[in-house]
Amino acid sequence: MGKNKSPLQQSLLLFKNGDAIGQSRVPAKDDGTIAWKVFHSTTFHNYVGNFAHLLEFVRDELNVRQVKDLTPDHVSAFFRSLNDRGLADSTIQKYMATINKGDAIARHIGWRPVEAPPLVRPEPKGPRLVDKPTPYSCEEADRIINVLDGLKDQRFAAIAQLQRGLGLRVREACAISVRAVHPDGLDVSLSHNDRTKKGRPRTISAINAKTQSTLREWRSIALKSSRQRLFITSAKQVDKLVRDYQKAFASAAREEGISHSKTHDMRRTFVAERLEFYLSCCISRAEALKRLSEDLGHGRSRMERGLLASYLPSDEE
Numbered sequence: 210m211g212k213n214k215s216p217l218q219q220s221l222l223l224f225k226n227g228d229a230i231g232q233s234r235v236p237a238k239d240d241g242t243i244a245w246k247v248f249h250s251t252t253f254h255n256y257v258g259n260f261a262h263l264l265e266f267v268r269d270e271l272n273v274r275q276v277k278d279l280t281p282d283h284v285s286a287f288f289r290s291l292n293d294r295g296l297a298d299s300t301i302q303k304y305m306a307t308i309n310k311g312d313a314i315a316r317h318i319g320w321r322p323v324e325a326p327p328l329v330r331p332e333p334k335g336p337r338l339v340d341k342p343t344p345y346s347c348e349e350a351d352r353i354i355n356v357l358d359g360l361k362d363q364r365f366a367a368i369a370q371l372q373r374g375l376g377l378r379v380r381e382a383c384a385i386s387v388r389a390v391h392p393d394g395l396d397v398s399l400s401h402n403d404r405t406k407k408g409r410p411r412t413i414s415a416i417n418a419k420t421q422s423t424l425r426e427w428r429s430i431a432l433k434s435s436r437q438r439l440f441i442t443s444a445k446q447v448d449k450l451v452r453d454y455q456k457a458f459a460s461a462a463r464e465e466g467i468s469h470s471k472t473h474d475m476r477r478t479f480v481a482e483r484l485e486f487y488l489s490c491c492i493s494r495a496e497a498l499k500r501l502s503e504d505l506g507h508g509r510s511r512m513e514r515g516l517l518a519s520y521l522p523s524d525e526e
């Protein structure tokens with residue numbers, strides 16, 4: 210049952226019992242086993258990692274060390290922590306799907322009683338999802354970064370500036386390598402090593418002077434410290450830095466009386482500001498949306514450009 214095993218080991222052991230990679234879903238639908246089976250390798254690895262995050266949380270915060278001891282209250286506390294960190298609703302929903310799948314597998318193999326209440330409460334379902342995220346205004350972004358700049362850990366203000374000026378996802382900003390940064394801070398060239406989504410490479414120009422100076426400053430600090438990454442000494446530190454940054458960011462937004470506090474909304478601020486810049490350069494609407502989708506590293510550019518069109522000023526539509 211995973212006794213004395215680490216959260217990752219327990220999660221891997223649990224989901225191996227639902228491993229149906231390469232099999233057809235049709236028979237599983239017919240015989241009712243689809244609820245506890247996983248059919249795709251990428252989904253399997255995502256489930257293992259996400260469920261391990263839950264087990265790490267309950268171990269560290271609630272002193273719960275085995276899957277069999279999990280309760281709906283423990284899971285609700287985990288969801289509250291995700292909301293407090295300012296995670297996007299879509300990310301929280303992925304955790305919900307992971308926990309539901311893990312719960313089904315645990316019941317199937319006897320790690321949890323079949324009659325036990327579901328770990329994710331059906332009403333209300335999981336965490337309370339907030340309104341659709343919106344970008345921070347220029348003023349709000351400045352205020353949040355100024356608060357972060359006053360903290361002891363100066364990395365937080367720099368990460369927020371990179372999210373705003375380059376449109377980086379939070380893990381990309383926290384894991385960015387020295388190699389990715391232009392010596393003069395003029396752009397960043399990201400690769401799989403920089404934790405890009407699905408390993409997609411891209412280059413983003415830094416058109417803002419503050420973003421350029423942030424890149425130069427932290428690149429210099431990292432080189433003097435013989436670090437390969439701007440903000441951390443090892444890739445293993447990414448998750449902790451992400452959590453610490455999200456907590457500091459949410460606290461800064463609340464301190465400034467800003468109604469939303471998700472780090473991903475700083476990426477949306479980049480969208481609004483960069484789109485305005487492209488249009489000011491007399492670039493066509495279609496080309497501006499194409500460039501912006503490439504800047505953001507979107508894989509489904511046709512669909513994403515449709516979503517990005519909502520940022521266009523009304524006189525451009």
